[in-house]
Amino acid sequence: MDELYHQAEVATEKYNAADEKARAQRKRADGLKGQVKQAVQREKQLKASLGAAARAQYRGGGLPAEVQFVFTPRPERALTSAALAKQAQHRTTVKLMALKETREGLREQADKAATELRALQESREVMDKSREKIEDRIAAARTVQARLQKKELRRLSELRKQAEEKAHAELVGTGVLSEVGTEGSAFGRKAIAYATQQLGKPYVWGAEGPDSFDCSGLTSQAWLHAGVAIPRTSQEQWAQLKHVPLSEMRPGDLIIYYADASHVAIYAGDGKIIQAPRTGRPVYVSPAGSMEILGVVRPDA
Known part of the structure; x- marks a missing residue:
């Protein structure tokens, strides 16, 4: 799945x-x-x-x-x-x-x-x-998913949560999150505020608000409402925005996930991200290290 x-x-x-x-x-x-x-x-x-x-x-x-x-x-x-x-x-x-x-x-x-x-x-x-x-x-x-029993679905949800926590624990174990910035820029704070307002809204592929979002639709709109226009897709956000080391990440920066740069989320601070994950799951807060991190970009560098 x-x-x-x-x-x-x-x-x-x-x-x-x-x-x-x-x-x-x-x-x-x-x-x-x-x-x-x-x-x-x-x-x-x-x-x-x-x-x-x-x-x-x-x-x-x-x-x-x-x-x-x-x-x-x-x-x-x-x-x-x-x-x-x-x-x-x-x-x-x-x-x-x-x-x-x-x-x-x-x-x-x-x-x-x-x-x-x-x-x-x-x-x-x-x-x-x-x-x-x-x-x-x-x-x-x-x-x-339809073939799974309710008991299996609950078990699947538990396994997913355990996998996310384990992946994040590995990131925490590197000590890198203790080095990241805790204060975002004025633009970054506005972007986080916008993303926070979208919590609970459904994921819809190709959507960029106001009622639903996909992953890059959320991040591009968050930064647009902060006053900074950035590329629409996660791949172009990775290709065109300034790369910063993970240790220098600050709230408002975007974390790009997977080797093909197919997913993106906004770093909200305290080791958390706000993301529009996939079909069937709404915009929510999750651990920053819960997926394979490709790198970090800064829209207002």
């Missing part, structure tokens, strides 16, 4: 990463669509302006300035007309160049938008596959 739930959590963080990527891609795609719309409108305006210039030239007979000078009874007007014609020709040339640049920009923006939409589709496919794996693993774990 634990292995199945762990696999579901790995898939959940993959889903979260794809979801975060899809949001950014959708935002970029929408921005590009807006730029394409503006370029299309600009192209229409230039075409209309060039059409008006062409009609004006046609009404004027389209005669070159030197010919108009020969046939006009008022040469001084012909010179003025020639100057105006030259200005008009220059404006037309400028508009033609602008039209060419607008069309080239339009093609480039349309290509970028198409690329972003394809990438968005790929992210959604990853999300769909991860969703299927999550639901499959959770269903399998629940099937195993």
Whole structure:
């Protein structure tokens, strides 16, 4: 059951990463669509302006300035007309160049938008596959659990608690927890306060509040409400945030668990963490060493 739930959590963080990527891609795609719309409108305006210039030239007979000078009874007007014609020709040339640049920009923006939409589709496919794996693993774990008798479930709960206490006792035995800081930063205290308010709320994969959370949804929202935006997933929190030695950990820091960085919790002090564990278990306080620790990161370093 634990292995199945762990696999579901790995898939959940993959889903979260794809979801975060899809949001950014959708935002970029929408921005590009807006730029394409503006370029299309600009192209229409230039075409209309060039059409008006062409009609004006046609009404004027389209005669070159030197010919108009020969046939006009008022040469001084012909010179003025020639100057105006030259200005008009220059404006037309400028508009033609602008039209060419607008069309080239339009093609480039349309290509970028198409690329972003394809990438968005790929992210959604990853999300769909991860969703299927999550639901499959959770269903399998629940099937195993459904076969257990109440007596076996109580025994399972006792065994889990014993395993957590034993793992934490090993961490305490190293003496490292006696070295950690007891005072968090102002941001860290706010993050802990937010996480504390969520105690008892259900775990739901992919959720980031306000009524339910998954592991990284809780930690990312706790720090966001403290005023610090951090990556959405446990893997990206491990990859992007500053690593600190376990002995230098302080309240508010995030503890990353397992070799694949698939789980994260917020250190609340006194050897305790606040975590959203897995399906079927609410946000709760547990010993910091109850799982395999990969390392510690500090969001407000």
